[in-house]
Amino acid sequence: MGKPKNDLLQGTLALLVLKTLARGPQHGYGITLHIQMVSKDILRVEEGSLYPALHRMEQDGWIRAEWGSTENHRRARYYRLTAQGRNQLREEEKNWERLTEAVAQVLQFA
Amino acid sequence: MSWIARLRGLLERDRLDKQLDEELRSHLEMRMADNLAAGMPPEEARYEAQKRFGNTALLKEDTRAVDILGWLDECSRDFHHALRVLKRSPGFTAVAVLTLALGIGANTAIFSVINAVLLHPLPYHHPDDLVMVWESNSQHPNPHNTVSPPNFLDWQSRNTVFSSMAFVFDERDNLTGNGDPQEVVVQDVSTNFFSLLGVAPLIGPGFTPENGQPGHASVVILNYGLWKERFAGDPAIVGKSILLNGHPQTVVGVAPRNFQWFIKDGSLTGAKPEMWSPFVFPQSFHDHKQMGRFMTVVARLHPGATPAEAQTQMNAIASRLEQEYPDFDGHWGVNVVPLRQQISGDLRPALLVLFGAVGLVLLIACANVSSLLLARAASREREMAIRTAMGASRWRIARQLLIESLLLALIGGGIGVALAVSASNALLAASPRNLLDLRAVTMDLPVLAFALAATLLAGLLFGFLPSYISAHAGISETLKEGGRGSSSANRRAFARHAFVVAQLGLALVLLTGSGLLIRSFVRLVGVDPGFDPGHLLTFKVALPRSKYGTDQLCMAFFRQLLARINTVPGVRFASMESFPPLTGLGAATGVHLLSQPPLALSDLPVANVGVVGPDYFAAMNIPLRAGRLFNAEELAEEKHVTIINQIFADKYLHGVNPLGQKAAIYMKSLAENEIQPSEIIGVVGDVHQMGLDTAPEPTVYWPHPELVMSGMTILVRTSNDPLAIVSQARSELQHIDPELPMAGVATMDQLVADSLSRSRFTMLLLGIFAVVAVVLASVGLYGLIAYSVTQRTQELGIRIALGAQRRDVLRLVLGQGTRLTLLGVAVGVLAALAFSRLLSTLLFGVSATDPLTFAGVAALLALVALMACFIPARRATRVDPIVALRYE
Known part of the structure; x- marks a missing residue:
């Protein structure tokens, strides 16, 4: 299975998920809704990449999952940020800022 | 990728799969509910939700792969981490691995012998149904x-x-x-x-x-x-x-x-x-x-x-x-003995004692490694605390440390098995003849399984406490205090002290056992066999009755043989007897002293019967105590005379002068009227016939004509090396009859050594194990004291700066070691008192609670232990206060 298909995309997805979870525990569906809503429908997270990503982040110890119930009393698997995840989020945010700055500079220069 | 699939099947599949299914289903349902709420018709709501998932199977496959890979990854990460950690401190790793290899190797070697002797099926059909049936006499x-x-x-x-x-x-x-x-x-x-x-x-x-x-x-x-x-x-x-x-x-x-x-x-x-x-x-x-x-x-x-x-x-x-x-x-009864018990009877106690001993060695080794791990864990406490703070669970930390321990154990076990292979070869080379009557020792599957089990058990045993303590360390405390004075540090210190006391105690148990065996052996070697075994050659000659059908032919043959051997240069006496001493062989029968009232055959006093040739007592150097020896006439034809030994006279004649008494010896026949009584003409010194650890038994000696035997052991007393005359003796034998073989050639010194070999073997092995135990325990004590000196450098520096003398510092450090040593010795003496009686069947002439041995080994262990403390104590006196105070 090796490396993810697209590092940038994967990294971005992780950043979005971590950021979403920084607000509080959320289940997979909630994460997609939140990202879609906040990005005003520009970013749509594919379920096909969301779940592998979530499980990978869980293995890395950034997030931890627990079963809980939703407002509508439905069973769902909630993801929560760990301390390690919080550090990771800070890192990824920094990386993201650096990246966007760099891209902006390249665009300006050209 | 089939191996992943297989692993998945083996390990976590069901749980992970069910979990993932449920997670995805809940996602689908929530999306469907939202779609419905947004006004979609039910069919479309479901379809839309499904569509967004795309290929569900692929999604599941991908997610599952992440789960399984993650699990494998974690284990291999722990494993690699453990390997790196061990590589980073090669000194620690070498000491730990070597210690474990010794412990596991010794256990495997002894177990391979136990497996062969006590556990392996005997090469017969349904061997457990086989029994020996003996007679036994209550008298x-x-x-x-x-x-x-x-x-x-x-x-x-x-x-x-x-x-x-x-x-x-x-x-x-x-x-x-x-x-x-x-x-x-x-x-x-x-x-x-x-x-x-x-x-x-x-x-x-x-x-x-x-x-x-x-x-x-x-x-x-x-x-x-x-x-x-x-x-x-x-x-x-x-x-x-x-x-x-x-x-x-x-x-x-x-x-x-x-x-x-x-x-x-x-x-x-x-x-x-x-x-x-x-x-x-x-x-x-x-x-x-x-x-x-x-x-x-x-x-x-x-x-x-x-x-x-x-x-x-x-x-x-x-x-x-x-x-x-x-x-x-x-008075005769029957004794039924299962075959297995019969065969392992002699060896069983010795092997079980040795097995117990190597078990103790392994325990000491585990305590040592555990103590090393504890010392190291203290220095890694910050690492662990940071990992905990970063979100690692207690279980993760414990698991990582346990994997380190198991890795150590496996490396140690591997080397241990290699050691055991060569050790069991050496073991067999040093073992007494006929150690294994029926089986060969091999490194077969049960032995390897035992080694693996011992390895894993050892790994868990020495790894448990250190990882438990580390996993339960308070994080904030550790991070604040820098690891010192924290509750986990206290727990570690206590555990290490307890380990050292236990190690010293166990080592003392082994040392006591080995001391008792050494004392027994010295006693055994000191036993006077009753004859002089030096410069004495023995070999056996058995005449075929087909060729030597009459007593006259037999007697003539042996007379001629002894006469010819007597002419060989360097020969002082050539004689013969029916059963050589110390080989556990002999013939016994009832003897009726005619001066005493007649008794039923089975109530008669019993004596060994020795048939001897000319000059026998001179050749063996057995002293004459009373009367005279056989004369030439009695050695040439049947004159109905006998010589008894001292213990016969003491036991059966109770101070009555034996000389001239008549004794009916029930050897050639059991019918009284067929027996011609023999006259006692002399009394000689006692000989240990059955072995040095068996008291001499009443014996009657007959000259060869009284009981003509066709198989005799020839005894040749020489002035120099008895083996030097073997070839001449053989040519003399074959000069008379070229068809006769010379069998069982050995010096009497060899026979004495053989009779001691089992005791020597057990003593040697237990001695080696005891030395290993003492070394390991001393290393453990040394490590603890050295560590505590390092930790107290600052304190010692202040003391020295404030005017403490070298002597005071020495006393301070040695005091700690002495307290531990005394405690360990006390524990060990109590344990040895409880256990040493297990040795009693192996002891000779020494009680299982021999105070001299106990005092001796306790003093020895204390001395070695204090020497182990002295090295770090001296280092403590050299602490430079300036450096010490700058230490942190």
Whole structure:
């Protein structure tokens, strides 16, 4: 299975998920809704990449999952940020800022 | 990727799959609910939700792969991390691995012997149904007395508990023709011997019931070794004729390679057989009046019958026989012994003691490694605390440390098994002859399984406490205090102190055991055998009765042989006797002193009978205490005289002058009217016939003409190295009869050494284990004190700065070591008192609680332990206060 298909995309997805979870525990569906809503429908997270990503982040110890119930009393698997995840989020945010700055500079220069 | 799939199947699949299914289903349902709420028709709501998932199977596959990979990854990460950690501190790793290799290797080596001797199935059909049936006399100490033929016949016809019974007795015969004459040990057996054991010959038909009829018994089965060596493995050997004592015998089979039958108790030759021959009872064997006890009996229990049931029934039969034949069977009972117990009887206590000893060594080794890990864990406390703070669970931390421990154990175990292979070879090389009567020691599957189990157990044992303490360390405390003075540090310190005390205690137990064995051995070596074993050559000559059919021919042969050997330069005396001392062989019978009231045969005093040649007492250097020795006339023809030993006189004559008394010695016959009493003409010193650890027994000596035996042990007293005259003695022998082999050539010193070999072996091994234990325990103590000195550098620096003298610092550090040592010694003495009685069967002339030994080993251990403390203590006195205060 090796490396993810697209590092940038994967990294971005992780950043979005971590950021979403920084607000509080959320289940997979909630994460997609939140990202879609906040990005005003520009970013749509594919379920096909969301779940592998979530499980990978869980293995890395950034997030931890627990079963809980939703407002509508439905069973769902909630993801929560760990301390390690919080550090990771800070890192990824920094990386993201650096990246966007760099891209902006390249665009300006050209 | 099949291995991933397989692992997944093995490990976590069900749980992970179900979890993922449920997670995805809940996602779908929530999306559907939202779609419905947004006003979509139900069908479309479902379709839309499904569509967004795309290929569900692929999604599941991808997610699952992440889960499984993650799990594998974690383990391999822990493993690699552990490997890196071990590599980073090669000193620690080397010490730990070596310690474990010693412990596991010693355990594996001893277990391989135990496996072969005590656990491995014997090479017979349903061996657990096989028992030995002995006679035993309430008035004599031997519980494994050989059996008389008429009693065997009565047992056979009256019992219902055995499916069959067979007899065996062995002799030395001369094999001639095709090659040099060779003495072979032949077991005379009943024709059902092989079928009872359930062993079929490798080739040939074996014995048939017909071979038990007179005139049909001239057949033999060869053992594998003799067939290969003497007959070059001739595949057409069956049906061929060989010459045994000059009589032709037809070969009817070759026994399988691993077949062996040797029961030391009851063996007349003391050697393993090379050939089997059926024996037909002549009429005299049915008569209680005419027969002695000389056969070994093996029986097979009916399926389901127990040895205890057999014992009960045989007791009843024996008491009936006692009533029917009070003269012959009075006081005689039956003793049923399972074959396995019979074979491992001698070795069992020694092996179990050694196994216990290596177990203790492994415990000490584990305590050492555990203590090392604790010391290291203290320095890694920050690392662990940071990992915990980063979100690692307690279980993660414990698991990582446990993986480190298991890795250490596995490396140690691997080296240990390699050590064990060479150790068990050395073990066998150093072991007494006939250590293993029936089995070979091999590194087979059970042994390797044992080694693996010992390794894993050791890993968990020494890894548990350090990882438990580390996993339960308080994080904030650790991060604040820098690891010192925290509660986990206190727990570690306590555990390490407890370990050192336990190690010293265990080491003392081993040291005590080994001390007791050494004292026993010294006692044993110090026993005066009653003769001078130096410069004495022994070998055996057995005359075939076919050629030397009369007593006159036998006597003439030996007279001529001794005369010729006496002419060899360097020979001082050449003599002979029936059974050499210290080999556990002898013949005993009842003796009636005519001055005492007559008794039933079975109530008579018992004495060994020794048949001797000219100059015997001079050659052996056995002192004459009273009377005179045999004169030339008595040595040439039957004059009815005998010489007794001191203990015979003391035990049976109670101060009455023995000289001139007449004794009826029931050897040649058991019928009183057939016996010509012998006159006692002398009293000589006592000899340890059965072994140095067995008290001398009453003995009567006869000159050769009184009881002409065809097989004798020749004794040659030389002025120099006795082995130097072997070739001349052989040429003298073959000058008289070129067909006679010279068997069992050995010096008497070798026979003495052989009789001590079992004690020496146990002593040596336990001694080695004790030394290893003491070294490990001292290293443990040294490590602890050295560590605490390092930790207290600052404190010591302040003390020195404030004017503490070298002596004060030394006392401070040594005080800590002394307290631990004394505690360990106290624990050890108590434990040794509890355990040393397990050794009692191995001890000779020393009590299991011998105060001298206890005091000696306690002092020795204390001394070694204090020396181990002294090295770090001296370092403590050299602490430079300036450096120490700048330390942090």
